[in-house]
Amino acid sequence: MRLEHGLVLGKFYPPHAGHHHLVRTAADRCERLTVLVCAASVESVSLDERVAWMREMHPEATVIGAVDDIPMDLDDPDVWDAHMAVFRAAVPGRVDVVFTSEPYGDELARRFEARHECVDVSRSLFPVSGTAVRKDPVGNWEFLAAPVRGALALRVVVLGAESTGTTTLARALTEHYRARGGVWARTLCVDEYGREFSERKLAELRSVRPGAEWAEVSFGSQEFPVIAREQRRREDAAARLGSPVLFCDTDAFATTIWHERYMGGPYPGEPEPAGQHLWLLTDHEGVAFEDDGLREGEELRPWMTERFHDELVRTGRDFRVLTGAHDKRLAEAVASVDGLLGAGWHFTDPLPEKR
Numbered sequence: 298m299r300l301e302h303g304l305v306l307g308k309f310y311p312p313h314a315g316h317h318h319l320v321r322t323a324a325d326r327c328e329r330l331t332v333l334v335c336a337a338s339v340e341s342v343s344l345d346e347r348v349a350w351m352r353e354m355h356p357e358a359t360v361i362g363a364v365d366d367i368p369m370d371l372d373d374p375d376v377w378d379a380h381m382a383v384f385r386a387a388v389p390g391r392v393d394v395v396f397t398s399e400p401y402g403d404e405l406a407r408r409f410e411a412r413h414e415c416v417d418v419s420r421s422l423f424p425v426s427g428t429a430v431r432k433d434p435v436g437n438w439e440f441l442a443a444p445v446r447g448a449l450a451l452r453v454v455v456l457g458a459e460s461t462g463t464t465t466l467a468r469a470l471t472e473h474y475r476a477r478g479g480v481w482a483r484t485l486c487v488d489e490y491g492r493e494f495s496e497r498k499l500a501e502l503r504s505v506r507p508g509a510e511w512a513e514v515s516f517g518s519q520e521f522p523v524i525a526r527e528q529r530r531r532e533d534a535a536a537r538l539g540s541p542v543l544f545c546d547t548d549a550f551a552t553t554i555w556h557e558r559y560m561g562g563p564y565p566g567e568p569e570p571a572g573q574h575l576w577l578l579t580d581h582e583g584v585a586f587e588d589d590g591l592r593e594g595e596e597l598r599p600w601m602t603e604r605f606h607d608e609l610v611r612t613g614r615d616f617r618v619l620t621g622a623h624d625k626r627l628a629e630a631v632a633s634v635d636g637l638l639g640a641g642w643h644f645t646d647p648l649p650e651k652r
Contacts, residue, residue, distance in 0.1 A: 303327035315423035323396040335365040431644040447537035457579030458601035485539035525549035576616035
């Protein structure tokens, strides 16, 4: 027998496979389901973001959010009353059944004047909790859905002037982390969309004028934001699919410098917002210039290296300059990425809960 209106509530800080199992179980049992996301102001993942994650994962439910800044004390009726005021303001209508995986589920359901259905309270199906995820995202990566992975993946950008080994290094880093196995086997690399865009422009020109050379290809200023947006879109998509680290062969930020290089002036409009965590700048010194058919301007490499460096400093980005032979650059890059991963993710503690 399907029930009329079900309710699932929680912090979802962040949501994990156990949460999703709870919601799907509830949705199968009810004609309609409300998911109430409650977040405290001190927590470091916003209420809006958590609501968006849950809405994406559960279109079958109505997902709403509420700020709940009341510490929990399961033995204090006044504290329960304060929480229920928050819950009832968010969900004012009748609730027929409350679904939880928590020991307090009976009392919560009683206060809603609803029945309680307990789902996998022992966590036997999905041995994970929000506390465990916050403490060790890598160890619990398999329990996270795509939108949460996309938000938590640490993004490392390799950028530099033409023919300074950015693509070679980005792919070498990807293979290095894939070789670690386990969750790292899914490590991905986002290729440079600007190169794909350039190859297409050259092919289009040659379809009209066979034998045309790269130097004959012209760009318009308005094309660079198109490149930047697509680069960012692909990056965001890859972050949802891969391991806790994502490597990017250039990014939207680098596109602003390439605009200066080709158009001779500042980037039009506002750059894409930064979502990356570490930039690795490949120095031009000691790297032979190789013309692969889409390169020119060897003499501009020192200027580009300087511009990348200056803008990384000006915008306050965390970056390293990589010099020397490839093996040395790779070793320094791995050390920098391991440092980033070692620093981990910072989640502020939720409000204390007295039991």
